[in-house]
Structure formats: structure tokens, C-alpha cells
Amino acid sequence: MRALETILTEKGYVDPKALDAIIEAYETRIGPHNGAKAVAKAWVDPAYRQALLADATKAVGSLGFASRVGDHLVAVENTPQQHNMIVCTLCSCYPWEVLGLPPTWYKSAPYRSRTVIDPRGVLKDFGVTLPAETEIRVWDSTAETRFIVLPMRPAGTEGWSEDKLAELVTRDSMIGTGLPKAPGAAS
Amino acid sequence: MNGIHDMGGMEGFGPVKPEPNEPPFHSAWEGRALAMNRALGYAKIWNIDKSRAKIEEMPPHDYLTKTYYEKWAQRLEQLLVEYGYIGEDEVKAGHSLRPGKPVPRFLPAADVNKALSRGSYSREPTGPARFKAGDRVRTRNIHPHTHTRLPRYARDKAGVVECVRGFHVFPDSVAIGQGENPQWLYTVLFDARELWGDAADPKLKISIEAWDPYLEPA
Numbered sequence A: 001m002r003a004l005e006t007i008l009t010e011k012g013y014v015d016p017k018a019l020d021a022i023i024e025a026y027e028t029r030i031g032p033h034n035g036a037k038a039v040a041k042a043w044v045d046p047a048y049r050q051a052l053l054a055d056a057t058k059a060v061g062s063l064g065f066a067s068r069v070g071d072h073l074v075a076v077e078n079t080p081q082q083h084n085m086i087v088c089t090l091c092s093c094y095p096w097e098v099l100g101l102p103p104t105w106y107k108s109a110p111y112r113s114r115t116v117i118d119p120r121g122v123l124k125d126f127g128v129t130l131p132a133e134t135e136i137r138v139w140d141s142t143a144e145t146r147f148i149v150l151p152m153r154p155a156g157t158e159g160w161s162e163d164k165l166a167e168l169v170t171r172d173s174m175i176g177t178g179l180p181k182a183p184g185a186a187s
Numbered sequence B: 001m002n003g004i005h006d007m008g009g010m011e012g013f014g015p016v017k018p019e020p021n022e023p024p025f026h027s028a029w030e031g032r033a034l035a036m037n038r039a040l041g042y043a044k045i046w047n048i049d050k051s052r053a054k055i056e057e058m059p060p061h062d063y064l065t066k067t068y069y070e071k072w073a074q075r076l077e078q079l080l081v082e083y084g085y086i087g088e089d090e091v092k093a094g095h096s097l098r099p100g101k102p103v104p105r106f107l108p109a110a111d112v113n114k115a116l117s118r119g120s121y122s123r124e125p126t127g128p129a130r131f132k133a134g135d136r137v138r139t140r141n142i143h144p145h146t147h148t149r150l151p152r153y154a155r156d157k158a159g160v161v162e163c164v165r166g167f168h169v170f171p172d173s174v175a176i177g178q179g180e181n182p183q184w185l186y187t188v189l190f191d192a193r194e195l196w197g198d199a200a201d202p203k204l205k206i207s208i209e210a211w212d213p214y215l216e217p218a
Helices: A004-012 A018-031 A032-044 A044-052 A055-061 A109-114 A119-125 A162-166 A172-173 B027-044 B048-056 B060-065 B068-082 B088-093 B109-115 B192-196
Strands: A074-075 A082-087 A137-141 A147-151 B136-138 B160-169 B184-191 B204-211 B214-218
Touching: A004 A018, A004 A119, A004 B027, A004 B068, A004 B088, A018 B027, A032 A044, A032 A055, A032 A147, A032 A162, A032 A172, A044 A147, A055 A074, A074 B060, A082 A119, A109 A119, A109 B160, A119 A137, A147 A172, A162 B109, B027 B048, B027 B109, B068 B088, B109 B192, B136 B184, B160 B192, B160 B204, B184 B192, B192 B204, B192 B214
Parallel strands: A074 A147, A082 A137, A137 B204
Antiparallel strands: B136 B160, B136 B214, B160 B184, B184 B204
């Protein structure tokens, strides 16, 4: 890897300082805390929730994150009737701008192969069991459309601030392989 | 192509293994590999579908055993050689043996935020969409030997158009140098039993994003 970077730098194709800055951005600024902020805002602000579901690109864009959201972000809402899960069976498409780098498991063969045929089995691997009557909807990210799950707000959080709610929103809850933390749960 | 990358519905890979508190990178070189891919993606020498196709062309054994960033690094090296930006001799030597050629769009450190933003893949429509939400469609039974984004598990299946997403760059064309050839893009919804047979979970639905040429009316 160092040899390739040496060649590319010597040939003037990359600026090592630019590479440092890209790494720094993904290590610090671009991560699931961005998506969590949008989710928490949707939980407390019905107008924002509507805006997010109508046009997530615009609604998330208005929050001013470091990495501008691509044009094709779609938020899908969990309800007591329907649970959403996001996958990319063909490669590893993932909403980087709102969730950061995809976790290794998201890019792995087990997740990419099984989610479309046995999502309840995949959920079990994450320790999640949903009622049998809950419909599961799997979104295969086969185009440049990117999806983020708007999970259900946990009970017992009435009156909580956006910041406090955002701490309950896990990365996995925005992919659909997890649920938000319960209030009072250890982080 | 009907490659190993097209994994939807396969079994036998074992359980999903979540890693608690996973760091962004497991070692420093992974960050360098990602950043170089980002910087040279920004350079516009190739397009995103061309780079996906390059990984899909890996022998299945390599695809399954190399890590994600190992594949990214190998892909980058191969693309740079293919487009004549570096030579095999330079890869072997580990340093440059001759001056580089101009990059269409160089990424200076000051412009890194631009490389962190995704571009738009929607284009000005040249005509109306063939389908609307609610239309019944059947995916085509196609097996191109080149890049496609219609997964095998969803070919020749009956579904319903749920949403018209817009008029988007067509990967099957742009990946093989035939231009963007934009097409209408739809979310198409399938009942699990249509994809996986009568024994499938009756409470499961799966959608793909499908370009117009993947579909016919049903």
C-alpha cells in the first residue's frame, strides 16, 4: 500500500495531505452521529419528520454536515406493522454521508447473501427478534439511491431533548439490524 | 456478469458477525487505500460503475478471501494500469520510473470536502417514464456478460412499481464505455414468495432499484 502511494505521489496523481484529510474526516466528522441527529429531530418535530420522509436529501442537507449528502437519499420509516432493513447484495452501497463508513459485517458475504432471503435469521445474529406478524421490508440498494431507516421512538422518552434522544439512536437501528437503545440502557 | 459478487439468496456463508465498537479502520493502510480510491475516483479517470465492474471481475476465490480494502487496493492498481497511468514495471519497482500524465481532476488537500460529497446520477429526462407507481411489471431474463445491477435472484420475476425515482445514469452502459445512456429508475417491490417459492415468509417483501431496460409490462 505504501509502495502504491509512493508511486502515485511521485507521479503527481495524489496529494498525501489530501489523503490525510480524507482519513481524518471519516475518523472524526462523518459517522452515524449525523444520521442520529436527523432521526432524533424527526422524533420531536412532526414537520421535520414529514420533510425527511418526503425528501431525505433536502431534509438531511439542511442540517449542514461536513459531507454533503448525495442527491438520492431516501428515509424509510419503521412502524409497528413494518420493519425496514437495508442491504446491498451486489457490492456495499451504504449511506456514507449520514452513517459513515460501512461496518465490516455490512460488506460481508453472510449479510449480503442472507438478508434478502432470511432477514429474520439475520436479525437473530444481532440478537433482535420481531413479532411474527411484523412485516419485514428489505431494500436492496442496487442503484445510487441510498436508504436510511427511521426507527420507532422508544417508549418512555416523552419530553426528552433532541440531543438526549440522539444518544439512543444506534447505527444498526438506522440500517434495520438493530433497534434504538431503551431509555436507561447502558451505552 | 453472473459473478460471485451477486450474492443475494446464497446460503452457507455462516452467521453475520457484528463487531462491537468497530473502529473506522482496522489498520492504517486501510485508510490510505480508501483515501487513494476516493482521491482517484474524484479524478474522473473512470466512473463508479467501471470501478465496481473491476472488482466483480476478480476470480471468485480472490473475491471471497481478500478483505474489502485489499480488493479496493488491487482494483485501484489494476485500473491505473489499464488506463495507462502507471506501469506494471513501476508496481514491481515500488516507485515511479517515468513522469506521470495529467489527471483530469486533481484533488488538492484544500478541496477534500468536494471529494467527500457524492455526485448526482440523475439527468434531464428525454421523455416520459414508461411505468408509474402501482404498475405490474416483470423483470427481464437477462444475463449480460458485462456489468449489470439487476441481481440474479430478481430476474424474470413479477413485481409492482412502487416509486419512480428519476432518470438516472445506466450502469450497464457507462461501465463498458458506452456513455451514460440515462434511463428511468424505479423501486420495484416483490413478494418473498415470488422470489423464493411458496415456503417463503409470507410477511416478507423485498425491493430492488430497477432501470427501465430491466423491466417489461406484466
